[in-house]
């Protein structure tokens with residue numbers, strides 16, 4: 001098979017490219033470089049610079065590289081930005097996906113993997129979030145991911161395409177310092193930023209109904225995300241009728257206080273007292289994946305723990321902020 005990986009020059013995409021290339025898959029990347037960096041790609045992996053919204057580009061890339069499967073990772077991912085610019089998010093994440101799927105159907109592509117998110121669940125009121133937990137996104141970003149899943153499943157069903165939507169929980173870490181996350185939108189880089197600026201790390205609310213009062217999340221190493229894609233791609237290749245929706249998480253909750261403590265330990269800044277501020281609107285108390293279905297379907301489970309995520313992310317942060 002030849003796989004097109006959209007968004008392959010981004011944080012998660014570049015890890016998926018690396019893992020799939022090392023797994024012996026033939027790969028081509030389509031990326032508009034809006035947030036991606038070409039130097040993230042390993043040597044020998046062709047990069048086509050363009051947007052998934054451009055049907056001519058999509059058709060040409062699928063044809064010229066004889067693509068048989070697509071891993072669609074490209075997308076916009078900032079919750080606050082999606083609230084400010086919903087039309088832009090629906091255009092990029094839903095219309096971009098629709099255009100890509102239309103091209104895929106036209107080109108006879110029969111395998112399609114989609115980057116979804118735990119944001120589809122919104123504020124789940126359960127201990128462990130299974131794929132059967134009702135989806136009720138609370139921001140346009142999560143809505144575009146849920147609409148994307150529907151689009152992928154419906155297209156697969158009608159046009160004979162094996163599909164998988166992978167719901168990532170809180171992604172952190174890096175395979176190598178060069179592949180680290182450039183953005184400062186998640187807890188780990190946000191704490192790095194505060195600590196390196198000589199400021200106290202912020203904790204948004206300590207009065208949640210959790211053991212230490214701070215929010216609990218399921219952090220997952222980006223290398224584990226990548227290995228789950230390798231497993232899912234193999235499954236789709238072997239099973240033309242597959243129609244999967246899978247959580248990618250560790251099934252283990254870590255509180256903000258615990259995470260900040262690990263970050264302070266790894267960065268050697270245990271002397272700084274975190275600063276508790278108001279809750280942020282729309283932060284659920286606890287979002288932890290059940291990772292049972294992906295284990296059953298793909299035989300996959302996470303390998304890395306939180307400390308490895310923080311250590312590898314810190315190496316990347318130091319590289320970019322010398």
Ligand SMILES: NC(=O)c1ccc[n+]([C@@H]2O[C@H](COP(=O)([O-])OP(=O)(O)OC[C@H]3O[C@@H](n4cnc5c(N)ncnc54)[C@H](O)[C@@H]3O)[C@@H](O)[C@H]2O)c1
Nearest residue numbers: 007009010011012032033034035036051052074075117171
């Ligand atoms: N980072 C997370 O914690 C997280 C969690 C859940 C889901 N996701 C999803 O994973 C995907 C990748 O996230 P990331 O953290 O690697 O973000 P990122 O911004 O690093 O990567 C996105 C990549 O897509 C490219 N891109 C954006 N719009 C494009 C377009 N229209 N056409 C072609 N390329 C385009 C960007 O240049 C970039 O290389 C996104 O779809 C995101 O919603 C991320």
